[in-house]
Amino acid sequence: ILPDRGEPLRLGQRFLTFLLIVPCALVAALLLGLAGRSVADLGGWQEADSNVLTLFLIPVLWAVFVFLLMIMRRRRTQAMTLLIPAMASGCFLLVAGIS
Numbered sequence: 001i002l003p004d005r006g007e008p009l010r011l012g013q014r015f016l017t018f019l020l021i022v023p024c025a026l027v028a029a030l031l032l033g034l035a036g037r038s039v040a041d042l043g044g045w046q047e048a049d050s051n052v053l054t055l056f057l058i059p060v061l062w063a064v065f066v067f068l069l070m071i072m073r074r075r076r077t078q079a080m081t082l083l084i085p086a087m088a089s090g091c092f093l094l095v096a097g098i099s
Contacts, residue, residue, distance in 0.1 A: 017069075020078055025065035028086040033058040035089035038096045 003009060033054045040050040065082065072078045 016075070020075075020082065021066055021069050024082050025069060026062055028082045029058050029061035029065055031086050031089040031093065032061050035092050038093060042096065 036057050037050045037054040040053050041047075045053070068081055069078050072081065
């Protein structure tokens, strides 16, 4: 929604929101999806099943992140919502090895 006449456009805040929601949330969802694939591989799943799990998780997690980020008011809360799962899954992928 555009602001009323005479109010500032706040383009910087809008652009930052876009950056958080589109590329950053996608990267976090991708890392979580790859971590899910690694867990499935460690659990003995077939490669095709692991791939399908990843292809399912990434858009679902991205949609969850988008919803959560859009309802949060503070940038710090938004950043932590993306950073904590991304860092945890990134560390897991480094330890377990990306397969």
